[in-house]
Amino acid sequence: MTHLLLSGIFIYPVKSLAGISANSWPVTGKGFQHDRKWMIIDNDRQFLSQRKLPKMALIKTALTDKNLILSAPGMENLSLPIEPVDGHIINSTIWHDQCDARSVSTEADQWLSDFLRQDCRLIYQPDEVIRPVDPDYAKSTDKVAFSDGFPFLIISENSLTALNHDMQLNLPMARFRPNLVISGCPAYAEDSWREITIDSIDFRLPKPCSRCAIPTIDPETAQTGKEPLTTLNRTRKWQNQVYFGQNALHDQCGQLTVGDAVHIKLTGVKQPPI
CATH class of the missing domain: 2.40.33.20 (PK beta-barrel domain-like)
Structure with a gap:
């Protein structure tokens, strides 16, 4: 038999960036812990993906107990708190959904904008925000x-x-x-x-x-x-x-x-x- x-x-901590292979991982109410917790948006608050910016594939992600780490060719690694200090609320659009999220930091926004050569922002979904299926x-x-x-x-x-x-x-x-x-x-x-x-x-x-x-x-x-x-x-x-x-x-x-x-x-x- x-x-x-x-x-x-x-796990893909940031939507459309490189993922992480794991041997074992927690499952939460929204899926794998930290999976697609973060997302990159443009100036119209629309989500960005490799469909529009293939270069996003080159940004690697890593997770430690306390940090999300982004790395990309020609860039210094960017370390962000895995439990972000609450930024301001941003209503973002992903496909047909309107989702409340929070900003991460101006440092993260600038790092991503510099590498992708497009104005963009990094946002995250707080645990209390509910996006239904x-x-x-x-x-x-x-x-x-x-x-x-x-x-x-x-x-x-x-x-x-x-x-x-x-x-x-x-x-x-x-x-x-x-x-x-x-x-x-x-x-x-x-x-x-x-x-x-x-x-x-x-x-x-x-x-x-x-x-x-x-x-x-x-x-x-x-x-x-x-x-x-x-x-x-x-x-x-x-x-x-x-x-x-x-x-x-x-x-x-x-x-x-x-x-x-x-x-x-x-x-x-x-x-x-x-």
């Missing part, structure tokens, strides 16, 4: 930080293996920015999962993840290419979008660790149905 395991954990796919109690829409993204190792085979390439999992990577299942098995348990935390998988241009950006160089979108358009297109991975919601808080057992509780029609 094949045993499914949690083989990768990834789309009610079409979630419970009224589900909440999220600054992720696109869901607190978790799940991808299986063999799905990437299959995609790389179709492309005749070897793109890393980092291109697809998952939170949870699963081993021991067939390629695209996650398309039919509806409810799973990892260790003692239950997850619901209501919706596949439609993919934008970000996976075409090399996270090491910020250069863009045609893959994987060219191949996904050929192999994973449905209703004019392409899909890779599954969005997920969680029902408990706790701790996840690489090597945790994964159990499939409920399956359904494949999403996408291809």
Whole structure:
């Protein structure tokens, strides 16, 4: 019998900047602790991402007990308190959501503006701010930080293996920015999962993840290419979008660790149905 395991954990402290691989990480009510707690906005208070500024991929993030550390080529490292001193309230826009956030510091704003060569600001979401998940796919109690829409993204190792085979390439999992990577299942098995348990935390998988241009950006160089979108358009297109991975919601808080057992509780029609 094949045993499914949690083989990768990834956290992205600042939306659209480089992520962090972890062996074990706490799960809070909004998802992984500190995952997308911070976000960069422009002068119109709209969120910025690699879709507009591929150079964001070159900014690395690190977390200590007390600090968020940003580093980028040609820049001195920037260390910020992991529990920011409250700045002033900023109402920001992420997709169709209006979200209250707080400013971090003028130092952070200048550091990011200098590297990205665009006026921008760093904001964070205080713990008490509630951003609900789309009610079409979630419970009224589900909440999220600054992720696109869901607190978790799940991808299986063999799905990437299959995609790389179709492309005749070897793109890393980092291109697809998952939170949870699963081993021991067939390629695209996650398309039919509806409810799973990892260790003692239950997850619901209501919706596949439609993919934008970000996976075409090399996270090491910020250069863009045609893959994987060219191949996904050929192999994973449905209703004019392409899909890779599954969005997920969680029902408990706790701790996840690489090597945790994964159990499939409920399956359904494949999403996408291809």
